[in-house]
Amino acid sequence: MTTISATQGSFPTDISEIRSRLRSWNQVKTMRWALGNGSESAENQPSSAILIAIDCEWHENEPRELTEIGIAMLDTRDIQGLEPGPNAENWLDKIWFYHLRIREHGHMLNTRFCPGHPDDFNWGTTKWVTKAEASRALHDLFTERVEPPKPELCPVVFLGHAVHGDSQKLAEHLQFDMGAIGSVVSTLDTQVIANECGYRGRGDTIGLGPLCSRFDISPKHLHNAGNDSGYTLITAVMMGLTSEQKELAKVDKPVDSLMTSLMAARKSYRPPSWGVESFCTRCDRVGHVQPQCRARVECSKCKAKSRRGYRSHSTHRCTRVERVYESMDEFNNIQW
Ligand SMILES: [Zn+2]
Numbered sequence: 001m002t003t004i005s006a007t008q009g010s011f012p013t014d015i016s017e018i019r020s021r022l023r024s025w026n027q028v029k030t031m032r033w034a035l036g037n038g039s040e041s042a043e044n045q046p047s048s049a050i051l052i053a054i055d056c057e058w059h060e061n062e063p064r065e066l067t068e069i070g071i072a073m074l075d076t077r078d079i080q081g082l083e084p085g086p087n088a089e090n091w092l093d094k095i096w097f098y099h100l101r102i103r104e105h106g107h108m109l110n111t112r113f114c115p116g117h118p119d120d121f122n123w124g125t126t127k128w129v130t131k132a133e134a135s136r137a138l139h140d141l142f143t144e145r146v147e148p149p150k151p152e153l154c155p156v157v158f159l160g161h162a163v164h165g166d167s168q169k170l171a172e173h174l175q176f177d178m179g180a181i182g183s184v185v186s187t188l189d190t191q192v193i194a195n196e197c198g199y200r201g202r203g204d205t206i207g208l209g210p211l212c213s214r215f216d217i218s219p220k221h222l223h224n225a226g227n228d229s230g231y232t233l234i235t236a237v238m239m240g241l242t243s244e245q246k247e248l249a250k251v252d253k254p255v256d257s258l259m260t261s262l263m264a265a266r267k268s269y270r271p272p273s274w275g276v277e278s279f280c281t282r283c284d285r286v287g288h289v290q291p292q293c294r295a296r297v298e299c300s301k302c303k304a305k306s307r308r309g310y311r312s313h314s315t316h317r318c319t320r321v322e323r324v325y326e327s328m329d330e331f332n333n334i335q336w
């Protein structure tokens with residue numbers, strides 16, 4: 001582990017200096033630092049840092065549009081001076097969970113390779129947003145100020161599970177340019193953190209489900225972006241505990257009962273202000289959802305080909321494509 005010499009004094013507060021300091025650290029150490037769990041002296045603890053885990057779901061057919069965004073956020077100012085407690089419940093209780101469905105692409109459902117669960121967000125109320133609203137929501141989260149109204153940005157540690165150019169994909173699909181905002185000091189991947197902690201799956205990497213199992217968590221409805229980002233942040237926090245905290249966090253209480261109570265509490269939270277709660281992907285109106293829709297719509301492409309069901313959707317929401325992937329291998333080998 002890298003040690004910081006006493007002569008270096010207090011930890012930098014300038015974002016670019018923080019970024020260069022973290023560059024030489026491994027990911028567990030960075031996660032511990034963000035949680036205020038650094039092994040160095042107290043002066044090296046961050047005065048403010050925000051952990052933001054993001055997961056995106058993409059449609060299984062070309063052109064592989066973005067259908068959902070999940071965001072889980074822990075503002076570590078909320079846990080300063082707070083012991084993690086049994087199963088780290090005091091810290092997990094401070095996480096904010098969000099699930100956004102993209103209005104333009106919400107009719108694109110995955111059924112073949114990784115069946116989706118877009119209606120089954122565990123941690124609160126799903127909101128329907130346009131791509132522009134999604135971009136603004138992400139912008140809000142990545143531009144938190146250290147001490148409002150002062151202009152200094154809060155350092156953000158960006159997290160994902162199996163991060164493969166996710167920030168570039170968000171820039172491409174939503175025009176949300178995380179790099180240009182300048183608040184991200186480090187990008188962490190729970191697969192890498194797990195590897196550093198010695199948690200391996202069947203190969204060198206571990207799936208999100210098996211990683212949850214390492215902490216006795218039975219994940220519900222994976223492949224819902226909101227749930228996946230939530231479990232990513234929860235497992236990252238668990239891996240960021242120090243060995244002493246891990247000992248203290250061990251209790252006989254099952255972790256799943258903590259998860260159930262966290263989920264129940266979040267259902268009563270007021271949903272985020274972005275977007276709307278009900279949106280119909282059949283007629284493009286708000287206030288109801290697709291199964292309740294009585295509007296008359298038709299798809300001219302399907303009608304022209306005499307396909308049954310041409311009245312089930314509008315032309316611009318037709319998902320009938322000539323080209324579908326034949327196998328999981330072919331699907332996985334497509335270059336982004
Ligand atoms: Zn409708």
Ligand SMILES: [Zn+2]
Nearest residue numbers: 299301302318
């Ligand atoms: Zn059609």
